[in-house]
Structure formats: structure tokens, C-alpha cells
Amino acid sequence: MSTTTFALHAHPDRAAMGAAAARSAARTLREAVAARGTARMIAAAAPSQLDVYRALTAEPDVPWDRITILHMDEYLDLDPAAPQRFGNWLRTHLVDAVQPAAFHPMRTELGAQAATEEYAALLTEGPIDLVCLGIGVNGHIAFNDPPDADLGDPCPVRVVQLDLASRVQQVDDDCFDTLEAVPTHALTLTIPALMNGAHLVCAVPDARKAEAVRALVEEPISSHWPCTVLRRHPHCEVHVDRDAASLLHPAPAVAAPAVR
């Protein structure tokens, strides 16, 4: 019989949320390297993860020289040097600071098919120990948008057309000046590829995400709220701030800040 340990932790603010998520991510990476000599993580390139990465880069004794970083989505038809490219964003906010053993950006400049095949092959090179992710306002994980997200997709990577809510979110996050500038298509890891990670650490701050967090906890597991699939994962922890938890009833206890 399989057991799941989906756990939601509420924190007083974004910094406390990020610190708690980073502590758990760092512990997972240390344990994986201790057990196998190397570790592989998939990291979301999203402003909502900034507090997590800030804290993760400050975590002591993470053996980054044994750790490979992959990411979960990338735009098609965007200049390789564009700062909005998720690979570039992740370099700026995580990779350059921690200098991992390897970082594999999605090379969508090769064309959709070649980039898909290349990343699918990379995913098979070893286990994924950790996935650091967030949730979109529409409940998406990576670019698996409702209602088309396929919870049982047989492919690990695919090309998707972005839905309007996801593109608007990119403008709201100040990643693009106008909706027209946001690409219409992207490469994404599918939901099974994300769920394949041994340990998922999900961080969701901000009142804009309160409805998605409510759905994550209360809605039936379905492609209408792709994030609900996280409840099926055997080791998934979700860290939210007080604002993101504001629609949960009963309100979860807010964790006291950890003392090191």
C-alpha cells in the first residue's frame, strides 16, 4: 500500500516561507549526495521562488559541486540572450551563485523537436532527487495549464500553447512589458515528469495565489486545477505565506519562525 505525505505549511511572510522551503530543499540535496555521491534537481524559474533561492544559496554545506540543475519550462521563439528566458533567469538567481556541477538550460533555439528530444534524454540520465516549484494563479505547474494539462501524459517533455492567464501572469510579474511581447508557445516538462521527482518542495507566496492554494487543498484532483495532482505525490511539501493561505478554512496554524 502506498502512503502519501502531502503537507502544507503556512508561514508569517515570504521570507519565512522561503527559508523553510530552502532548509528542506538543502536537506534533501545533502541526503541525496550522501547516499549516491551526486544529486539532480529541477528548479522552477519564477519570481515566486526568489525567496527560496535567496535562502538556498545561503544554506551551509550543500555540496553544489556534486549537484546538477535542470529546469522545467522555456519559451519558444525568444532570443537566447533575452533575460526573460527561464534558463537565463535561473542563471541569474540561482546557478551563478551556487556554481553547480552542471546546469542544463532548455535549448529551444535548436527548434522545438530537437530541444524536446535533448531534454527528454537528459531526464533519463539519472533520478531526480528534488523539484523546487511554484503554482500559477490558474493552478498550473510548469506550463501545464488548465484545462488541457494531462495528468498522465506519456511524454516527459512537450510543446504547449500558453493560455491567456499564464501569459498575463508573466506581464503581472513584470517579466514582459506587454502581453504581445509574451511568446505564445513553450516547452514544458509534463506533470508525470515533475511528479517523478523523489521530493517536491513547492513554495507559493502572495494573495494572488490564494484561490490556487484553496483549490490545491480542496478541489478534486483534475486537470481543471493541475496543482491538485501534487496531493498524490508521496513526498510533497507546500510552503505558503499568510496571504496565500487566506482562503483556507479552517486557517492553518502559522509556523513560528525557525531558530537555527
Ligand SMILES: O=C1O[C@H](COP(=O)(O)O)[C@@H](O)[C@H](O)[C@H]1O
Ligand atoms: O514553479 C512554478 O511557479 C510559477 C508560478 O510562479 P510565478 O512566479 O510565475 O508567479 C509558474 O509560473 C511555473 O510554471 C510553476 O510551475
